[in-house]
Amino acid sequence: MIGRKWTKEKCIDALKAFYRNHNRIPKQKELNSRYNLPGSSTITRWCGTLNNAVIMAGYLPRDITTMRFQPFEYTEEEIIRTLVNYRKEYGKFPDPRITEDGMPSEGTIRRRFGTSLRARELAMKYIAYLEIKDEIEKTFKELMLKIPAKILRE
Secondary structure (H helix, E strand, O other), rough: OOOOOOOHHHHHHHHHHHHHOOOOOHHHOOHHHHHHHOOHHHHHHHOHHHHHHHOOOOOOOHHHHHHHHHHOOHHHHHHHHHHHHHHHHHHOOOOOOOOOOOOHHHHHHHHHHOHHHHHHHHHHHHHHHHHHHHHHHHHHHHHHHHHHHHHHHO
């Protein structure tokens, strides 16, 4: 966010939120407001290095040598979660012809699902599932409030 006042705690909280949404720690090039993260200079100011910040957030930093020689492989669940998060943020799925930062490549999606259309269909089903789940939980809470406390104690 532009104009945001970052503190050490807010930097660490932002890293934790990124991890919850993407199931991985951010790459150096992802340290920007587009991902709701502080810039690399802000991380350096408050934590010394990105690896220090990652450790402070409770995660293990990337092994740089491993990253160079072994490409990151997405699981099917990670691909679906990434597509769902992208759709929630931008209101559409990513263009399959363009590989964006933090997104699996079209080749990775095809290897896992056969076609990008199949992956998108599954992502839409997952979105529908989440909406139904939220509605069921909301209805359950409303019904629980209508039950007299006396009956619940019995």
